[in-house]
Amino acid sequence: MTKQIAIIGGGPAGLMAAEVLSAAGHAVTVYEAMPTFGRKFLLAGKSGLNITHSEDFSSFAERFGSDSARLRPALEAFTPDGVRAWAAGLGTETFVGTSGRVFPTVMKASPLLRAWLRRLEAQGVKLKARHRWVGFAGNGYRFETPEGPIIVQPDAALLALGGASWPRLGSDAAWVPWLRDKGIAIADLQPSNCGFDVAWSEAFRERFAGEPLKSVSTTSDAGTFQGEFVVSKHGIEGSLVYAHSAALRDRLVAEGQAALAVDLAPGRTIERLARDLVRQDAKASFSNRLRKGAGLEGVKAALIRELVPDANRMASEELARVIKALPIPVLRPRPIAEAISSAGGIAWSDLDESYMLKLLPGLFAAGEMLDWEAPTGGYLLTACLATGRSAARGVEAWLGSQ
């Protein structure tokens, strides 16, 4: 018998679940609060839509850190190659960019999303935009709709409501207290892949906000990565900072302070730098010493002055050490509304292997609203699609067992 399934949240996780369940012949309705579907997916498309990553599968799965073990079955069932084949099936060919990241050749999300929604409609999925879930109603789900409030009582439901970043695109985390009231453990949502505040002096901020630091290497508890980041008016941001954001955030929580160590001259050793610096004219200005001895000028030289005011009096060896590991003390992560993604969410302990909430049989959850995090690089979207698929298989199996 056809079962009625409500999927709440029309982002990548919810739409993928709808695809699987409608293909299995169920009557699927997707309820989405916003006037259109997949707004964050479309925003991700603005920077090219890094949909997955081409590294070998073991390395890929390890990028989810302590959540790798729980996510692995879902990722194995929908691998990065699976993501690429799926996108190709919807008319979106992909390519491997520098650094192994995978993008659609058109470098945007809209053609893929359009084809996906067409496929869902062809499979009989009812797409209900402007239907905002506002909480439970006995065994049902209460929605605000343009036609007034309604209560839906499906055979099974799947939540795919996203995290808490960029709330104006729809994922506003309003669901957190409703699930907590039902006894579900939810780790507080925190910014992930985010910038950080730094106490810049007014002069540095005015002169250098917006300036990129190119070809540097950065170190935190997360490891050492090369690339570039940007000085912002609040602090630091950009992909090289995001790679460290979980480590910096966790250290701030644990110790109240954290710093990102920047190597401003990754191509030279301390010894080589010290040798090059000591060769400079003793009467040379500090700027000239940095420029000629270490190849540093502009924002890189200014960063040294800003963070180590007595650097101009340092001996070459000591200055070389500063250049190789300049600590930028961070005060706090930027607000979650600005982050690329959020950490925290529904605790793994409260979900069974099939993504069903143990305390609420018949209710499943997928995507960023679960308690995992990953760096940028296509890991986020792949895990949202993969958990959407696995949760849908969980729904199918559970309905079959009823």
Ligand SMILES: Cc1cc2nc3c(=O)[nH]c(=O)nc-3n(C[C@H](O)[C@H](O)[C@H](O)COP(=O)(O)OP(=O)(O)OC[C@H]3O[C@@H](n4cnc5c(N)ncnc54)[C@H](O)[C@@H]3O)c2cc1C
């Ligand atoms: C600027 C930016 C760029 C990004 N770029 C990339 C990238 O290149 N690669 C990558 O892997 N990831 C990227 N991401 C992250 C990725 O987009 C998200 O991780 C992913 O969209 C999460 O999918 P989801 O389906 O779990 O949630 P979402 O995409 O957030 O979808 C959840 C949906 O639920 C709806 N909803 C919420 N509450 C309710 C309610 N009460 N009732 C009904 N509907 C509701 C929301 O409106 C939303 O449509 C980016 C994110 C941002 C912000």
